[in-house]
Amino acid sequence: MVRGPGCARTPNAVKPLNHDSKATTRIATYEIFRTQYLNPDGSLIADPPAFAKDREQARAMYALMLRTRLFDKKAVALQRTGQLGTYAAVLGQEAIGVAIGHTLADDDVFIPGYREYAAQFARGVPMRSILQYWGGDERGMDYPAGTPAHHDFPLSVPIATQVPHAIGVAYAMKLRGEKRVVLASCGDGATSKGDFYEAVSSAKVWNLPIVFLISNNGWAISMPSHRQTGAQTFAQKGLAGGINGEQVDGNDVIATRAVLSAAIERARSGEGPSLVEALTYRLHDHTTADDARRYRPEAEVTAAWERCPVKRFKAYIEAQGFWNQADEDALIAEGTAAAEAASQEFLKLKPAAPESMFDHLYATLPKALEWQRDEVAARGPVGGHH
Amino acid sequence: MPNITLIEAVNLAMASEMRRDPDVVVLGEDIGRNGGVFRATLGLLDEFGEGRVIDTPLAETLVAAMAIGLSTQGIKAVAEIQFSGFLYPCVDQVVNHAARYRNRTRGRLSCPLVIRAPNSGGIHAPEHHSESLETTFAQMPGLRVVCPSSPARAYGLLLAAIRDPDPVIFLEPTRLYRLFKQPVEDDGEALPLDSCFIDREGSDLTLVSWGAMMHDTRLVADQLAEEGISAEVIDIATLKPLDIDTILDSVAKTGRCVIVSESPRAGGWASEVAANLAEHGLLSLFAPVMRVAGYDTVMPLAQLERSYIPDTDRILREVRKLFEMAPK
Numbered sequence: 001m002v003r004g005p006g007c008a009r010t011p012n013a014v015k016p017l018n019h020d021s022k023a024t025t026r027i028a029t030y031e032i033f034r035t036q037y038l039n040p041d042g043s044l045i046a047d048p049p050a051f052a053k054d055r056e057q058a059r060a061m062y063a064l065m066l067r068t069r070l071f072d073k074k075a076v077a078l079q080r081t082g083q084l085g086t087y088a089a090v091l092g093q094e095a096i097g098v099a100i101g102h103t104l105a106d107d108d109v110f111i112p113g114y115r116e117y118a119a120q121f122a123r124g125v126p127m128r129s130i131l132q133y134w135g136g137d138e139r140g141m142d143y144p145a146g147t148p149a150h151h152d153f154p155l156s157v158p159i160a161t162q163v164p165h166a167i168g169v170a171y172a173m174k175l176r177g178e179k180r181v182v183l184a185s186c187g188d189g190a191t192s193k194g195d196f197y198e199a200v201s202s203a204k205v206w207n208l209p210i211v212f213l214i215s216n217n218g219w220a221i222s223m224p225s226h227r228q229t230g231a232q233t234f235a236q237k238g239l240a241g242g243i244n245g246e247q248v249d250g251n252d253v254i255a256t257r258a259v260l261s262a263a264i265e266r267a268r269s270g271e272g273p274s275l276v277e278a279l280t281y282r283l284h285d286h287t288t289a290d291d292a293r294r295y296r297p298e299a300e301v302t303a304a305w306e307r308c309p310v311k312r313f314k315a316y317i318e319a320q321g322f323w324n325q326a327d328e329d330a331l332i333a334e335g336t337a338a339a340e341a342a343s344q345e346f347l348k349l350k351p352a353a354p355e356s357m358f359d360h361l362y363a364t365l366p367k368a369l370e371w372q373r374d375e376v377a378a379r380g381p382v383g384g385h386h
Numbered sequence: 387m388p389n390i391t392l393i394e395a396v397n398l399a400m401a402s403e404m405r406r407d408p409d410v411v412v413l414g415e416d417i418g419r420n421g422g423v424f425r426a427t428l429g430l431l432d433e434f435g436e437g438r439v440i441d442t443p444l445a446e447t448l449v450a451a452m453a454i455g456l457s458t459q460g461i462k463a464v465a466e467i468q469f470s471g472f473l474y475p476c477v478d479q480v481v482n483h484a485a486r487y488r489n490r491t492r493g494r495l496s497c498p499l500v501i502r503a504p505n506s507g508g509i510h511a512p513e514h515h516s517e518s519l520e521t522t523f524a525q526m527p528g529l530r531v532v533c534p535s536s537p538a539r540a541y542g543l544l545l546a547a548i549r550d551p552d553p554v555i556f557l558e559p560t561r562l563y564r565l566f567k568q569p570v571e572d573d574g575e576a577l578p579l580d581s582c583f584i585d586r587e588g589s590d591l592t593l594v595s596w597g598a599m600m601h602d603t604r605l606v607a608d609q610l611a612e613e614g615i616s617a618e619v620i621d622i623a624t625l626k627p628l629d630i631d632t633i634l635d636s637v638a639k640t641g642r643c644v645i646v647s648e649s650p651r652a653g654g655w656a657s658e659v660a661a662n663l664a665e666h667g668l669l670s671l672f673a674p675v676m677r678v679a680g681y682d683t684v685m686p687l688a689q690l691e692r693s694y695i696p697d698t699d700r701i702l703r704e705v706r707k708l709f710e711m712a713p714k
Binding site: 138139141142143150153154158161162164165166167168169170171172173175194195198199201202205357359360361362363366367368369 | 411437438440442443445447448451452453454455456457458459460461463475478479482483488489490491492493494495496527528551552580627628629630
């Protein structure tokens, strides 16, 4: 059967291999739940949690979402004009980062993949740092001291390999009797890798305070999510590890925050790990080096814009009387200026000294490498900037 | 001073450092109640409890990744991989993450961890249990690779590895685990990393090796001494970063050098030593630098492993060539 990329996957009906009903009995059944508060037009499906009725919180969530979109636009523009390296856009997935950013406590640890800029901004990563990273400067992963981001992990490009680090981080917290939580995120493609499974499979063994978050954006570069697995959902992969696995509408920032918040509090109260599959859509190409028109129907993208998380939440806060056109105009002006300022700051930075490639290789540079550092230092800068 | 085997020295170093530093934990497969398949972690569970002696699920990538996560939080994780052939699933984690976090984050995160594994052959083990992986890791920037060759060095170097602020791959010579005993005092004194050890001084020839092959190399030096040839024996001990100066100084004195390695010949660490001698020591040499190494074959199963692993005959054959070309 040929399925379009956006089609729902086949329900996984389970029948016993052995039909002798006396010999074979059911020993376990499973259910997968999905949470959604907002329709695509911003109207409510159910009475939302308190944070969504709080004018200031709702406005702050929207502001972070739109600022992230404006930053993303600026980053793509920088790349298109040759001023930034390959960049992975977050267009269409901003709500997930906003939900993470508004849910994790300051001393929790965030282990990101590479599309959760909104969460990183909320935790103190300057926009400039993200541009530095994709601009080819390690200093873009040196998140500022005094911010929650300072103890978070940097972006992780090798797929899924960051996920099992959560096991060690959470074990350390538990060993020290701390009430902290780890949130590790990855994409739908990452769920095909062994690193992901080894983490999900072992987390419950020690009942660790972890939230695994899968941003299912429909595509792993050119492969639609139904080509990653025959499982009906990615959420059910949590069940195989004995942990809670749920879906949430990842383009509904209210639902995503509500579900993540519940998962984080579960973890914090000692009830152990959870897995959340957030359903979203990658409106942009995989990265600026990709051209999704090679493999993805335009009609699917057009339809996905109808589920845009920014549009949806804006309609909601407008309906609540939390937001008006003047607010919108002011935020667009402010967010555009912030992205521009980050861009200018990034473009004005001088490259690090070439010999800085030796600075943090080891705590102290081994004697055997001193001559290499000296050679690089003596030669000075080679090649262009940015 | 207790007379102990190399595996007992490994055990002693871990127990000793765990007593001293509450932030040290050990993890791996079957390391708790079972005490590890070679018994390296014997007694640790009873003394330090389940929190610090972590029996993991059977997943080597997880063991490495968990050690990384622990170490980023300041826990000094000492992970055991049961056999060298099962280190391969850890390579991605070690190379892409453990060796890079300090550099990527400009020092914000680091990985003070040790991954211990039995290394090399000669104990008639099953398939995938006898490989020599030191070069695989020694090529990787940001790591330390340490191969002890005696109980005393295993004790002192493992203490140093656990205390080191960066990731250390600690490859233990399986066939020396119980081959001989040595007096080792549990004095908490670490040996220096990043330095070769001059095992014995000599004037006619430099023999360089590490790990399990040090045993055969020492036997060759004994035999040569009986023949009136004075061999200086160098135990590299820390392969990465390589202390080439000690080797160059020795070759400047002897003018002859044979490097002995169990891991495959092509592109192996013996080649790295030889290349350094060619670059910086050529004018001291009376004869070519020779390598005695494992062959560029798949590690044979137990019946043929003695034909693969260098032994005293193969080392002596290369030594004889040198003295034929450049008599004493």
